[in-house]
Amino acid sequence: MSTFTAPKGIPEYYPPRSADFLAVRDTLADAARRAGYGYIELPLFEDTGLFARGVGESTDVVSKEMYTFADQGGRSITLRPEGTAGVIRSVIEHGLDRGQLPLKLYYSGAFFRYERPQAGRYRQLQQLGVEAIGVDDPALDAEVIAVADEGYRRLGITGHRIELTSLGDADCRPEYRAKLLEFLRGLPLDEPTRQRAELNPLRVLDDKRPEVREMLADAPLMADHLSAASKEHYERVKTHLSDLGVAFTENPWLVRGLDYYTKTTFEFVHDGLGAQSGIGGGGRYDGLMAELGGAELSGIGFGLGLDRTLLACEAEGVTPAGQSRCEVYCVPLGEAARRHLVRVSGDLRKSGTRVEVAYGGKGLKGAMKSADRSGARFALVVGERDLESGTAQLKDLSSGEQRTVALDGAADEVRAALEASP
């Protein structure tokens, strides 16, 4: 065992798996870009107050899961536990909402939560998120959900499902919330759950313990208490999703851990990751912008867990990283041959060909083995006899066929061979 180990609960990705991880990020980002979302790069840490205010003091995330510390100047700093608060802060700070709306942004990177790690749950997690700000149009809600669905589709996974509900708005939520709280107070709940109910009764609905679920069977649901406007909004989201061909299931028990969500709320779930089945989630937030000192604008967005999405891919046997790392593997025998092949490899790379060279004192047999493992389609071999005749051996690694080509035109021969057999 080495002297130093990685901090607890942090996944590390290295070859070959890191290629799939990168492909997950790239593919999901591509889906966002194709729908018109522009990239925003944000700090990994913010003023602690931003999350306390934006995410909500009553959430577990803020109350017990934040990495908070004082910097050299005595400021209270927190490693970001989620993405939306930072995006909104930046939008307000730079007046990004003063142009055409909706403002459509996406971000990707690391987030931090101090929790006990388990399968698919890490202290440093990777997310890709999207925010569409300034327009409260149900069609936009549908677009956001469709972007995630499209990303998953492009990755090649099929085992995910979309759970959808509405959390209501400022007109109907308070009334429902009071009703739910009243119901919960009549239940023989344990003390921590009781406290959670007082803080935010909605979150109790998410409890997974069977005995609690049983007690909750007759709980009042938001879906039955939506205002006319909220209901209309929700119905139109569903209609647009159907028009987009995005399948979803309604789950009236769905609640989210972050306080700012209103109206449309959704979660992407996948079986086969272990107990943590959520691979992404999001929703609309009506009051967040104003809460953080901005205009009275609503927004909608999602956060997709890259680590968990990779696990989902692996559970389905999907490998997002398509192309092999190498197309041509150069095998020089001796220093003189190496000099020629290094030159050829440079030539090939300049034209965009993925090429590797056998370095060090590797024997021919060992070099050919490396060629095989590299996934290359061709090996280009140059030895003493080739140098004398100014030739190289171009071998097709799948068929085993080998032919002699001129060393001078080797790069062109390789390019032609790659074109001829795609």
Place this chain on the structure above:
RNA sequence: GUGGGUGUAGCUCAGGCGGUAGAGCACUGGGUUGUGGUCCCAGGAGUCGCGGGUUCGAAUCCCGUCACUCACCCCA
């Protein structure tokens, strides 16, 4: 914060009635003086998590400790 499981080679693991370690994969070399994928042979590689105890002797039994892991709460 609570509960279960596991710590032996780079990786996945076997061994475990106490007698100072094994397999497969990977890596290196050879069988093939210049040709990979299959096969055969050989090689390098481990303070058996750490500390203490019992014992002539501990990877094995006992105690402690740390780490990892799964699950609860909660979340991506």
